[in-house]
Amino acid sequence: MAKGYQAPRGTQDILPPVSGQWHHLEDTFRQVCERYGYQEARTPVFEEAALFARGIGDATDIVSKEMYVFEDRGGRSLSLRPEGTAGIARAFVEHKLAGEKSAWKVFYLISIFRYERPQAGRYRQAHQVGVECFGAGGPDVDAEIIALNMAWYRDLGMKGHELRLNSLGCPACRPGHRQALTSALADVAEELCPTCQGRLDTNPLRVFDCKSPSCGELVANAPAPLDYLCDGCRSHFDALRVLLDGMELPYEIDPRLVRGLDYYTRTAWEVKYAELGAQDALCGGGRYDGLVEQLGGPKTPGIGFAAGIERALVALEKGGITMPETGAGGVMVIGLDEASRQRSVLLAEEIRAHGLRAETDYFERGLKAQMKQADRLGARWAVMLGEEEMASGEATVRDLMSGDQESVPLEGVAGWLGERVVTPAP
RNA sequence: GCGAGCGUCGCCUAGUUGGUUAAGGCGCCAGAUUGUGGAUCUGGAGAUCACGGGUUCAAGUCCCGUCGCUCGCCCCA
Numbered sequence: 001m002a003k004g005y006q007a008p009r010g011t012q013d014i015l016p017p018v019s020g021q022w023h024h025l026e027d028t029f030r031q032v033c034e035r036y037g038y039q040e041a042r043t044p045v046f047e048e049a050a051l052f053a054r055g056i057g058d059a060t061d062i063v064s065k066e067m068y069v070f071e072d073r074g075g076r077s078l079s080l081r082p083e084g085t086a087g088i089a090r091a092f093v094e095h096k097l098a099g100e101k102s103a104w105k106v107f108y109l110i111s112i113f114r115y116e117r118p119q120a121g122r123y124r125q126a127h128q129v130g131v132e133c134f135g136a137g138g139p140d141v142d143a144e145i146i147a148l149n150m151a152w153y154r155d156l157g158m159k160g161h162e163l164r165l166n167s168l169g170c171p172a173c174r175p176g177h178r179q180a181l182t183s184a185l186a187d188v189a190e191e192l193c194p195t196c197q198g199r200l201d202t203n204p205l206r207v208f209d210c211k212s213p214s215c216g217e218l219v220a221n222a223p224a225p226l227d228y229l230c231d232g233c234r235s236h237f238d239a240l241r242v243l244l245d246g247m248e249l250p251y252e253i254d255p256r257l258v259r260g261l262d263y264y265t266r267t268a269w270e271v272k273y274a275e276l277g278a279q280d281a282l283c284g285g286g287r288y289d290g291l292v293e294q295l296g297g298p299k300t301p302g303i304g305f306a307a308g309i310e311r312a313l314v315a316l317e318k319g320g321i322t323m324p325e326t327g328a329g330g331v332m333v334i335g336l337d338e339a340s341r342q343r344s345v346l347l348a349e350e351i352r353a354h355g356l357r358a359e360t361d362y363f364e365r366g367l368k369a370q371m372k373q374a375d376r377l378g379a380r381w382a383v384m385l386g387e388e389e390m391a392s393g394e395a396t397v398r399d400l401m402s403g404d405q406e407s408v409p410l411e412g413v414a415g416w417l418g419e420r421v422v423t424p425a426p
Numbered sequence: 427g428c429g430a431g432c433g434u435c436g437c438c439u440a441g442u443u444g445g446u447u448a449a450g451g452c453g454c455c456a457g458a459u460u461g462u463g464g465a466u467c468u469g470g471a472g473a474u475c476a477c478g479g480g481u482u483c484a485a486g487u488c489c490c491g492u493c494g495c496u497c498g499c500c501c502c503a
Contacts, residue, residue, distance in 0.1 A: 006494075061501050065427085083503085112503075117427085119497070126503055209501085281503060308503030336461065369455090371463035379463095386461060400463065 010116070010124025020326035022127075025309055026109055028155050029129045033107040036148045038131055041106035043087035049079040055086035055295055057262025059203060066114040080113035083261070084130045084306055085288070086295075092134050093297035103136040109309075121279035121311050130306035137289060137301030139236050142267045143243035149271065149285060149305050150249055156312065157321045161282055163250065164270045166257035167237040168205075169225045170289065171265070177228035178204060184222045191218060208256040224255035233266055240267060263288040267303065273315040282315060283307030328378030330357030331417060333385070334370040340385035347383065347395070347413060354418030374400060383413060 007013055014022055030040075049069045056063050068080035081087055088106060091097075097104050109129050116122060131148060133141055146163070153161055169177060181204050189197060192207070199206045207219055229237065244251055251269075259268050268286035276282075285305025292300040316323065333348040335341030341364070348358040359377060361370045367384070374382045384396040394407040397416070408416045 009494080066501085114502080116501075117499095118495090119499095122502070128503060278498065279502070283503065306503065311503060332463095334462090367461045368463075373463085375463040382463075384462075388461085396462090398462075403463090405462085 010118040038105045038107040049077040068113045104134040107131045127309040128306045132304035134302045139239040164254040165251045173230035180223040208258045263291040265289045331381045332374030332379040336386035350414035
């Protein structure tokens with residue numbers, strides 16, 4: 001297709017019936033969030049570019065090479081959001097929502113934008129659901145959010161996903177680990193892959209992320225953050241584990257789990273789905289106790305996660321999980337001639353007023369074609385109006401599931417249907 | 427940014443060593459007794475074979491370029 005317009009690279013149209021699946025994921029997520037006492041927050045799609053550089057870290061890939069940065073007509077440097085947390089944190093600070101002994105609990109459903117080569121499960125405009133909690137720093141919150149996270153997958157019927165857990169330490173214990181790690185890696189620097197050699201200077205932690213087998217071996221014995229936790233971080237992590245165990249949420253400690261963004265502290269987790277291929281991360285989360293302060297707010301602990309909708313859908317598909325069909329059920333109101341056709345439009349409107357879905361034919365088709373259409377729409381009932389019905393004042397109502405048919409006075413049809421449970425035809 | 431594969435009706439695909447009207451399935455439309463769906467049968471509409479150029483008597487089939495898609499690297503959701 002060289003001619004004509006196309007959706008920009010890395011973007012996609014989400015059309016029926018697939019949009020129904022999206023609704024299912026989103027609705028399920030909202031319900032889960034409600035249960036945990038989180039409320040929706042909506043922040044701008046674009047922010048000052050500096051917010052992301054500051055919050056996420058300008059050495060990260062996201063900021064250094066993936067942001068959709070642009071200058072508006074007023075000369076401001078703006079960026080489409082590459083992730084959700086920074087904007088939420090900015091709103092938290094801007095509206096001075098911090099308070100002693102108060103937690104701000106919000107969730108969001110957003111599009112994120114990253115300029116990358118599209119690939120399996122990766123888009124330039126991707127969609128995430130996420131949750132953030134500001135103001136509470138204890139491991140109980142960590143457990144709650146992880147539980148919420150897993151509850152979403154559970155409610156969706158997902159199977160085969162794995163929770164990975166780690167602790168990255170805090171400003172108190174990180175330097176010690178970093179030093180130990182750098183010196184350990186310095187000895188084998190020449191054996192590391194080129195990119196990892198570069199990481200030694202910028203962010204040695206990222207070496208843990210490297211997928212090259214050689215680096216993997218070298219790093220296997222390198223000091224992990226977990227081994228250098230200070231007392232505070234250690235007891236936080238232990239307490240979290242006790243809670244997760246108590247909730248019977250299975251997880252795996254992954255000492256090599258590192259997050260791509262700078263703001264994470266202490267608890268970090270990831271949910272993986274092995275069969276997704278190169279992009280196997282379903283979601284990532286963690287604690288970021290320094291972020292709010294970093295953005296000019298009061299020292300406030302925070303924690304959250306973001307999960308990809310596209311990847312969740314693929315994982316559900318691979319797992320053979322069926323999602324409820326939308327749009328089925330309802331009534332097809334059929335008119336056969338000028339007069340009954342007109343009446344069918346009005347009757348459909350009456351039926352809708354009773355809370356049912358009702359549709360009519362737009363193309364002056366014959367009875368047979370309209371019945372076929374009823375079937376295609378998944379309608380449960382067909383209401384037929386023709387010369388006979390108009391004369392007798394009784395509509396012919398057919399149950400498309402059983403095939404039973406009866407006459408119902410025209411005035412009462414809408415109510416008659418409204419009293420019946422409407423389920424999709426098979 | 428780098429590497430590989432692919433691009434034929436709305437969707438999925440066939441298309442022999444380049445050779446006459448590009449085939450099939452799904453879907454769509456219409457019929458198969460007068461006003462009745464889901465099954466079956468019959469017929470029909472629908473393709474400048476991504477785009478541009480080249481080789482050739484002749485290209486969907488070969489070559490080059492462009493665009494797009496897909497997968498992998500990188501990184502992440």
